Amino acid sequence: MFVYVVMYRTSTLMRLRLLEQNFLYEHLRHYYKTLNPNSNFRAIIGLRLQSICKLHTMALIDTAATMIFTSSSSSSSTARLLLFNNTKLHKFPNTISNFRRSTSLHFGTSSPTSRTIVTHCSSSPASAIQVNNETLATVIDGKRVAKDIREEIAVEISRMKEEIGIVPGLAVILVGDRKDSATYVRNKKKACDSVGINSYEVRLAEDSTEEEVLNHISKFNDDPSVHGILVQLPLPSHMNEQNVLNAVCIEKDVDGFHPLNIGRLAMRGREPLFVPCTPKGCIELLHRYDIPIKGKRAVVIGRSNIVGMPAALLLQREDATVSIVHSRTKNPEEITRQADIIISAVGQPNMVRGSWVKPGAVLIDVGINPVEDPECARGYRLVGDICYEEASKVASAITPVPGGVGPMTIAMLLSNTLLSAKRIHNLR
Structure with missing residues (x-):
């Protein structure tokens, strides 16, 4: 035979x-x-x-x-x-x-x-x-999507320069000498250069006063060549973070952290001028991969002002039924097992196990956590909040760490800066 x-x-x-x-x-x-x-x-x-x-x-x-x-x-x-x-x-x-x-x-x-x-x-x-x-499970490639978005932004900036002679500008204020913060600022500057955005950087010592920071913010608020202002967090403990963020002009709040922007995001019928970059990147990944949100059950793990809370508000705007799991939630795995979409942003390595995931769910992992690994040259490796090895066998789609949400955060910052420049100069 x-x-x-x-x-x-x-x-x-x-x-x-x-x-x-x-x-x-x-x-x-x-x-x-x-x-x-x-x-x-x-x-x-x-x-x-x-x-x-x-x-x-x-x-x-x-x-x-x-x-x-x-x-x-x-x-x-x-x-x-x-x-x-x-x-x-x-x-x-x-x-x-x-x-x-x-x-x-x-x-x-x-x-x-x-x-x-x-x-x-x-x-x-x-x-x-x-x-x-x-x-x-399909790997949701944030690195590739971010590259596509940067290319789209570069085209828009080139068109803007040709039509009205304006180039968007982003100002970044860094206080202290934290290595991770310095790395983030360096990556943002590199991203600005890649798409044609002018970048302005102010570095202040760890013991700088809050007043010094506010003075620099005030100057950038009045500078017409600056269309976006970003204060790199976290700030030193002796500074009032809320006062500093509130000082940024709402029209240039490309980080989306101004309370008026968050308030508009939370209200039906109101539109924020800017949406916080990381949550915006999460939703953009779902859109770019044609993953339906409307009518789905979504769970956000974490309730921070930077990611968790605005992510839940964005999902709600997309007509998802949203639950938030936090440190006081009892039996969180019972809640996550009902979710069609999970966005995790708690900073706990491998907290979400495969048994927490509903078969076919879509997983967006915001966490970036170093764990010891003697086999790696630097002595550690980066993992997310979600145990990738287990969850990828159950989910239908999942973001890797690194290479998932991280690149999208910077891409959304560039997008918000371009949006600010176009709005200020009445360019569609």
Whole structure:
């Protein structure tokens, strides 16, 4: 018996696992042997799975085919792989009446815990073949999306410069010598340079007074070449953070932390001038990956003014049903298991386990936490709030750490700065 079995030829962006191929082969071989072991049977199954998912990271799986050829005079069987053109299906119109992908064959953001391929042959009823009991979690690539957004911003800035001769400007105030804050500021400056935004930087000593910071904010408020002002947090303990943030002109509050911006975000029928960058980046990732929000159950883990609270408000604006899990929440895993979308921003490494996640849920991990790892050259590695190894086996889509939300935060800062410049100069 000679058996030609399915072989998938995949694009470079996606490859089906060898395990799934072997599993499919064994079921096909068993099915046709059971069908009629004593008669000659020849069939070609054409597989064309196109646009498996709406997600941008997925690519076309090219046409492949299967030929099953049985010889009753042969006592041995050999499996051979052979690729066919789709046109060869037309030579056997009576053998394969139809091949379709079952509605339970899902990838990416769909929620089933299994995937099923169904074939319909003229000689038998439909036969379902179970391929895999694991949902394949799609990696939400924040780094790639942020790159796309920066390219879009660069085009807009170039157009703005040509039309009205204005270049957006972003001012950053850094107080103290925290290495992480200095790294963030350096990355923001580099991002500004990459899209053509003018950057202005003020570095103050750790023991600087609050009045000094307020004076610099006042100067930037009055500077027409500056369209966005960012005060790098956290501030030294002797400064009143609320006073400093409130001093930023609301029209230049590109961080979105001004209480009037947050208040407008919370009120129906009002629009904030700016939305905080990290929550805005989370929602943008969902939009760019065509993940529906309206009518979905969403859980935000964490209630900080910077991420958790505004993220919950944004999800509510998108017509999701929103719950917030915080440090006083009892049995948080019972709440997260009901969520279609989870945004976690608590700063606790691997807190959200796979058992906390509803099958098929979409996970946005804001946390960036260093954990000791002697195998890494620097002695540690970065992980998120969500245990990636466990959750990726349950979720339909998940952001990695690093490379997920982080790049989006800076991209949204650039977007807000451009928005401010266009608004100030009445440019659409």
